[in-house]
Amino acid sequence: MIEATSCGGVVIFRGKILLLFKSYKNKYEGWVLPKGTVEVGEEYRDTALREVLEETGVKANIVKYIGKSQYSFNVPEDVVEKDVHWYLMRSESYYSKPQREEHFVDSGYYKYHEAYHLLKFANERTMLERAYDEYLSLKKANLWGTKKHY
Numbered sequence: 137m138i139e140a141t142s143c144g145g146v147v148i149f150r151g152k153i154l155l156l157f158k159s160y161k162n163k164y165e166g167w168v169l170p171k172g173t174v175e176v177g178e179e180y181r182d183t184a185l186r187e188v189l190e191e192t193g194v195k196a197n198i199v200k201y202i203g204k205s206q207y208s209f210n211v212p213e214d215v216v217e218k219d220v221h222w223y224l225m226r227s228e229s230y231y232s233k234p235q236r237e238e239h240f241v242d243s244g245y246y247k248y249h250e251a252y253h254l255l256k257f258a259n260e261r262t263m264l265e266r267a268y269d270e271y272l273s274l275k276k277a278n279l280w281g282t283k284k285h286y
Contacts, residue, residue, distance in 0.1 A: 137215050137216075137217055138211070138214050138215070138216045138217070139216075139217050139218075140209045140216055140217070140219070140235050140246045141173070141174045141180075141218070141220075141221070142171050142172055142173050142175065142183070142187075142218060142219070142220045142221070143171060143175065143180045143181075143183035143184035143187065143220065143222070143223070144169050144170055144171025144172070144176060144187060144188075144220055144221075144222055144223070144224060144263075145169065145170055145171070145184050145185070145187070145188045145194045145196060145198075145222070145223050145224075145225040146169060146202065146223070146224055146225065146263060146264055146267035146268070147170070147188060147192070147194055147225045147226070147227050148224070148225070148226055148227070148247055148267070148268075148271050149226065149227040149228070149229065149230055150230075150245075151245055151246035151247070151248070151271075152230075152247055152248075152249040152251075153167065153202035153242070153245060153246055153264065153267075153268070154169075154170065154176075154188075154194060154227065154243065154245075154246060155167045155169065155230060155243065155245075155246055155251055155254060155255070156168050156169070156170055156190060156191060156192060156234055156240045156242070156243045157234070157240065157241055157242035157243070157245065158238070158239050158240050158241070159239060159241045160239040164239075165259075166191065166256030167203075167251075167254040167255055167256055168255065168256055168257070168260060168265065169222075169255070169260050169264070169285055170185055170187055170188045170191040170192050170194075171184075171220055171222075172186070172190070172191065175270050180221045181223065184198065184221070184223045184255055185198065185225075185261050188225065189190050190235055190238075191234070191235045191238060191240060191241075191243075191245050192232045192233065192234065192235070192240075193231065193232055193233035193234075193235075194227050194229075194231065195228070196225035196226060196227045197225060197226055197227075198223045198224075198225055199223070199224045199225060199226055199270075199271075199274070199280075200223065200224045200265060200270060201221070201222070201223055202223060202224050202266045202267050202270060203221075203222055203223075203263065203266055204219055204220065204221050204222070205219075205220045205222065205258070205259035205260070205262065205263055206218065206219050206220070206259070207220075207259055209242070214222070220259075222263045222266075224267040224269070224270050224271060224282065226280070230245055232244060232245070241264075247284070248264075248268050251264060252264060252265070
């Protein structure tokens with residue numbers, strides 16, 4: 137068994153959620169949240185911000201850690217057990233540009249119910265729910281967009 141750690145972000149701008157569409161040789165297709173592998177010596181928060189920027193072109197700010205998801209997948213000769221640490225993030229604009237080198241062919245911001253139904257993986261839908269609930273709580277308390285909750 138191989139253990140791996142990734143970090144990602146649920147990025148929100150004006151109530152909408154940033155998603156990426158990945159298309160890889162017709163083997164893998166679907167909408168996902170931005171995430172990627174932790175590099176040696178890198179803090180989880182830094183990985184999450186870097187991956188969002190690399191995969192979407194979005195410079196986001198971390199609002200809050202929202203939890204960890206876990207999944208496994210098969211590679212030739214082994215099984216990879218992956219932990220993903222997730223952060224609620226905010227963006228300052230609708231701009232996004234998918235990273236073609238990683239087989240992302242589209243990106244954009246979607247309303248919560250659209251994003252929820254578009255997401256390919258159940259564990260990402262769970263993180264979206266958590267992040268959006270937190271977003272709504274912060275917005276209701278007039279704290280969204282301030283640094284009071286960090």
